[in-house]
Amino acid sequence: MKEKAWKRVSVGFLAAALTVSLTACNGGSSSTSSTTTETSQAESSATTSSDPGEQGAKLTLWGSGDDQAMLKEMAAAFEKLHADKNYKVTVNVQDEDKAQAAILKDIDAAADVFDVPHDQLGALVEANACYPNTVYADEVKANDDAGAVQASTYKGTLYGYPRSVQSxxxxxxxxxxxxxxxxxxxxxxxxxxxxxxxxxxxxxxxxxxxxxxxxxxxxxxxxxxxxxxxxxxxxxxxxxxxxxxxxxxxxxxxxxxxxxxxxxxxxxxxxxxxxxxxxxxxxxxxxxxxxxxxxxxxxxxxxxxxxxxxxAGYTLYLVNSHTKYPQAAMQLAAFLTNEENQIKAFKDRKVVPANKKAQSDPSVTSDETVAAQLDQARFSIPMPSVPxxxxxxxxxxxxxxxxxxxxxxxxxxxxxxxxxxxxxxxxxxxx
Known part of the structure; x- marks a missing residue:
């Protein structure tokens, strides 16, 4: 988001503090097995038989216009990594600060995976538009900074896959x-x-x-x-x-x-x-x-x-609760936000990572401006999203x-x- 968008965007997208219906939000079957996030785009395209993703899943990914080239590269790597599943990922333009309005206009027509500022999470949950992170929650809690974990959570349930941090x-x-x-x-x-x-x-x-x-x-x-x-x-x-x-x-x-x-x-x-x-x-x-x-x-x-x-402001990937392919969509969201891809996003687009190991990467810490922001991020709180x-x-x-x-x-x-x-x-x- 450009300028001090965090100051004003939140006003129009604040969530009402209502009871969350996880049944409505679950929108599909969930796996009880744990899948390890792909650790490198360079890994073999072969996947194991325990891969829970739906065969032939056709996924749509929304991202900003500036991120299109990078996201298409990531999508291609994701398809290759799951070649035996025959996934197909289509990347379309939708800027994160306008994504919520587009999603709520027609949840069924929205992307399977989309990127939003964290203070839009509550409103999307209440509209039954997002799928809980039922597979990768433990990894998010272990790998991302504490503020990102809090920003990805609404009413005690973790939904988000943290992408970036800003302070x-x-x-x-x-x-x-x-x-x-x-x-x-x-x-x-x-x-x-x-x-x-x-x-x-x-x-x-x-x-x-x-x-x-x-x-x-x-x-x-x-x-x-x-x-x-x-x-x-x-x-x-x-x-x-x-x-x-x-x-x-x-x-x-x-x-x-x-x-x-x-x-x-x-x-x-x-x-x-x-x-x-x-x-x-x-x-x-x-x-x-x-x-x-x-x-x-x-x-x-x-x-x-x-x-x-x-x-602290965070951006998150979320999975659409109406997706036909919740397991594959969660895999994609986790892949986009793993350590390697957060480092790639920094190198390609100067997106400051939320992943703790990515934050410590020399390519990130060698940038004095980013280093100062991350130093301050240790003394920050996620912006609330109550109405x-x-x-x-x-x-x-x-x-x-x-x-x-x-x-x-x-x-x-x-x-x-x-x-x-x-x-x-x-x-x-x-x-």
Whole structure:
């Protein structure tokens, strides 16, 4: 997804927290045997007699236009690997951020395997559009990072096959700031201010500011993001963060969005900014030889350094519950997301892997931008998908932290404002 799509796409695709009918979602027979994910595209095309896939399965795979060449190569390798099953995979264009609408328009006409952002999972499950991962769940849990596993799970059932991970991190000008400077917000701001510079942060968007609260243990919809009444944005921990945020402007933090910061990075007036990999190419050009990246800094709350905890966004392959070939479709989804193919996706398309071994591959870790994102991903939480997330993204919700930063909320009024914010977050969603 391009730009900060994770911020806004989720609003239109939030899931209603209803009871999941696994019977309706199962859409076909499932195997009780465990099939090992294919470990290499270069393996022999012969498969064993224990292969549970349906003979002659004809599968359709949806993927973005930019991924078509890569996906066709993967599909051909998958067909070769299962030559005795005579599989046929057709690859069609469907961008991941628009896939849900196309699927729900006609589930029967949708692809057998498709790629979506993880915050669309709940809505698809509730529409009985996705098939539970009945064969490869243990492998996903063992091989992918914890956030990816959580993002692939809805109401206790694992559906997804994690493909990629995305998080914000820090870009900075290394001619002004050192690696040690950017480890802490206080050190970074002090050094920048001494040089007559500023540090940028989008203080008007909860995608970028909620991580300050998460750093101090504040919860958004509970421990796992599934409890509509589980937010703690009015807790003592949240109040401590509110007081901290109210000091940042005076320390030299500048409220600025991604679109406006490029020119300021180029002219040197802003020497650091937090955002995601979608801006890496522009920032590289703006900073030139002074380009550097790192995980987000710590912030000092009541004398204690706390690591900023960002949102993590994941993309997942899912299997259509209406597929005629559930076993073969699960094999395909698992194959597309195995270690080798996640490394291939990174090399071909710079898709940052969710697979732990792929994340450690030298081809991935040697890329400094990706390494910084993965470093931050260790301090991140999957974005919730409960319907009340639309309250979190609302203009009223966004305004609380921005007003704190701008000094529009006095300390004596902060608790009342936080109480109102927390009440807003758990408000019922009108249909």
């Amino acid at each position: 914000i991190f820090l870009y900075y000008n290394k001619s002004v700031l050192s690696k040690d400077d950017v480890k802490t917000m206080e050190g970074m701001l002090k050094k920048a201010k001494a040089a007559g510079k500023e540090v940028g942060w989008d203080m008007g968007n909860n995608y970028d500011t909620a991580p300050f609260y998460f750093a101090n243990g504040v919860k958004l919809f509970g421990d796992d993001g599934t409890d509509p009444n589980g937010s703690t944005f009015n807790s003592p921990e949240a109040l401590a963060v509110a007081k901290y945020i109210s000091t940042l402007k005076a320390q030299g933090l500048k409220n600025i969005n991604d679109g406006d910061v490029v020119s300021l990075l180029k002219n040197g007036s802003v020497v650091a900014h937090a955002t995601g990999s979608w801006k890496s190419q522009e920032f590289m050009k703006a900073l030139g030889d002074n380009y550097a990246v790192a995980k987000l800094p710590t912030i000092n709350i009541n004398g204690e350094d706390k690591q900023i905890v960002s949102f 009340q997330m639309s309250n979190f993204w609302s203009d009223t919700s966004m305004a609380y932290t921005k007003d704190l930063f701008e000094g529009k909320i006095k300390e004596a009024d902060m608790q009342a404002k936080l109480d109102a914010w927390n009440d807003l977050l758990k408000s019922s969603i009108k249909s």
